């Protein structure tokens with residue numbers, strides 16, 4: 001998989017050289033290119049924004065630098081991802097799907113966003129996904145891009161040492177994950193649930209599933225469908 005990121009803050013993505021994704025890059029599983037949008041400007045001030053047509057507060061990112069920057073990386077088989085508070089929800093299912101793609105390009109907007117014609121132009125040439133990482137507004141797409149890259153990157157085969165650890169996580173089966181415990185068996189008078197020490201794997205699996213259902217009902221009832229589908233889970 002190759003990732004290309006276009007941003008006015010390229011240094012922000014230096015962290016991708018360490019942690020899990022750092023190893024994935026070193027092993028060649030994931031290639032990453034970070035591109036400074038200002039390198040695609042031609043004026044003395046390296047201008048990337050201007051006032052909005054129709055008035056209003058803030059500035060809008062100009063289409064010309066974005067066109068030159070994206071032309072340098074986007075191909076017909078790319079997925080162009082534009083983080084946006086107005087985008088489709090980015091979920092674990094989205095991450096799983098994008099982890100199967102060969103080339104992802106992230107366009108990190110700032111200010112009031114990118115001139116809409118950029119999305120319009122590239123939608124004619126490649127797959128464009130406007131994605132939201134939550135119902136809140138950030139100052140730019142960089143943090144959202146980092147979150148998506150981590151969620152996607154860890155699902156790329158070979159990146160995570162033990163693939164089994166990916167199967168019992170929150171949202172993988174539509175439910176929140178069960179609580180986890182390790183030694184000591186008692187800590188500050190708090191004991192580990194007996195069933196987990198029983199060695200009865202069937203009872204442990206049943207207890208964990210019930211914990212998932214209870215947690216999901218309590219914290220994220222929106223993840224549960226109709227009553228009958230809950231019992232099927």
Ligand SMILES: Nc1nc2cc(Br)ccc2s1
Pocket residue numbers: 083084085108109110111112113132133134136137138139140141142144
């Ligand atoms: N939640 C999000 N907020 C923002 C703000 C800007 Br500006 C660009 C992208 C995103 S994604």
